Amino acid sequence: MRGQLEAGEVSFWLNGQPASARAGQTVLQAAKAQGVSIHCACYRDGLGGDASCRVCLVEIAGEPRLAPACHRTPTEGMAVHTDSEKVQRVRRTVLQFLDAEAVGPIDPLTEFGRLLPKKDPAEISEGTSVPDDSHPAIIVDRDACILCGRCVRACRDVQCNDVIGIGYRGTETRIIFDTDTTLGDSSCVGCGECVQACPTHALRDRSAEENRGAERAVETVCPYCGVGCQLRYEVRDGRIVAATGLNGPSNQRRLCVKGRYGFDYVHHPHRRTQPLIRREDVPK
Numbered sequence: 001m002r003g004q005l006e007a008g009e010v011s012f013w014l015n016g017q018p019a020s021a022r023a024g025q026t027v028l029q030a031a032k033a034q035g036v037s038i039h040c041a042c043y044r045d046g047l048g049g050d051a052s053c054r055v056c057l058v059e060i061a062g063e064p065r066l067a068p069a070c071h072r073t074p075t076e077g078m079a080v081h082t083d084s085e086k087v088q089r090v091r092r093t094v095l096q097f098l099d100a101e102a103v104g105p106i107d108p109l110t111e112f113g114r115l116l117p118k119k120d121p122a123e124i125s126e127g128t129s130v131p132d133d134s135h136p137a138i139i140v141d142r143d144a145c146i147l148c149g150r151c152v153r154a155c156r157d158v159q160c161n162d163v164i165g166i167g168y169r170g171t172e173t174r175i176i177f178d179t180d181t182t183l184g185d186s187s188c189v190g191c192g193e194c195v196q197a198c199p200t201h202a203l204r205d206r207s208a209e210e211n212r213g214a215e216r217a218v219e220t221v222c223p224y225c226g227v228g229c230q231l232r233y234e235v236r237d238g239r240i241v242a243a244t245g246l247n248g249p250s251n252q253r254r255l256c257v258k259g260r261y262g263f264d265y266v267h268h269p270h271r272r273t274q275p276l277i278r279r280e281d282v283p284k
């Protein structure tokens with residue numbers, strides 16, 4: 001195995017199988033490259049993680065504690081187990097804690113909701129706070145927030161807007177906008193990066209309900225400026241209901257407010273849908 005490695009690459013064992021990792025790759029990234037997926041909540045490709053959720057814990061032979069796969073890099077000969085009995089047991093507990101972090105129910109169709117075991121309807125708690133619907137495009141439902149911090153990094157590190165923070169302490173801890181105002185009154189520019197990053201739909205598009213029944217997805221290039229951001233439109237009944245940034249060379253999943261939410265012009269009745277011929281007898 002060693003002879004086939006590139007410079008800086010290390011060989012290690014992944015669930016008993018030989019594996020390799022490029023220089024700087026984490027266990028999570030190396031495992032994904034070999035087709036082994038590891039659950040995570042605070043990490044997302046392109047956004048990184050802050051190792052706060054512990055959902056991605058893996059067992060490393062000879063180490064007494066489990067390690068977060070999103071932050072640990074493999075070393076030569078390391079033996080990693082992503083699904084041992086111990087890992088499964090701890091992951092179940094971690095998911096329970098994170099689920100309990102959300103005051104209200106988490107939509108089972110969301111990225112994080114899909115990791116949770118099915119619940120008895122009697123076990124599902126009602127939320128306690130009123131969603132913040134002050135923003136024209138985004139609803140904030142703090143009851144569904146697990147404080148993973150992805151929205152903070154999306155707004156600050158990816159879009160450099162720095163609108164979102166984690167405020168207060170203990171049971172009062174919650175995401176806040178600027179100095180704790182509503183999202184609508186904050187300095188938010190409506191790029192929607194936080195919505196795209198949120199694994200629980202605590203931050204969601206106003207059109208999310210319409211988006212639920214999307215019939216097909218169309219991958220295309222944003223028609224506005226010349227940057228050429230790649231995106232995917234969700235379509236229902238022949239109408240665009242949502243846009244998601246794709247990993248294109250110029251946008252790397254980001255979109256601005258126009259690409260994210262400015263698609264309603266497509267359906268405007270004045271929009272030209274076929275070429276016109278200029279006639280001499282008709283004034284311009």
Ligand code: SF4
Pocket residue numbers: 154155159161162163164187188189190191192193194195
């Ligand atoms: S929409 Fe963009 S600017 Fe507004 S809070 Fe979310 S990431 Fe920040």
Ligand code: SF4
Pocket residue numbers: 144145146147148149150151152175197198199200201202203
């Ligand atoms: S709003 Fe969503 S992305 Fe932000 S901390 Fe809560 S769960 Fe995470």
Ligand code: FES
Pocket residue numbers: 039040041042043049050051052053054055056057068069070071
């Ligand atoms: S995904 Fe690794 S600690 Fe959250």
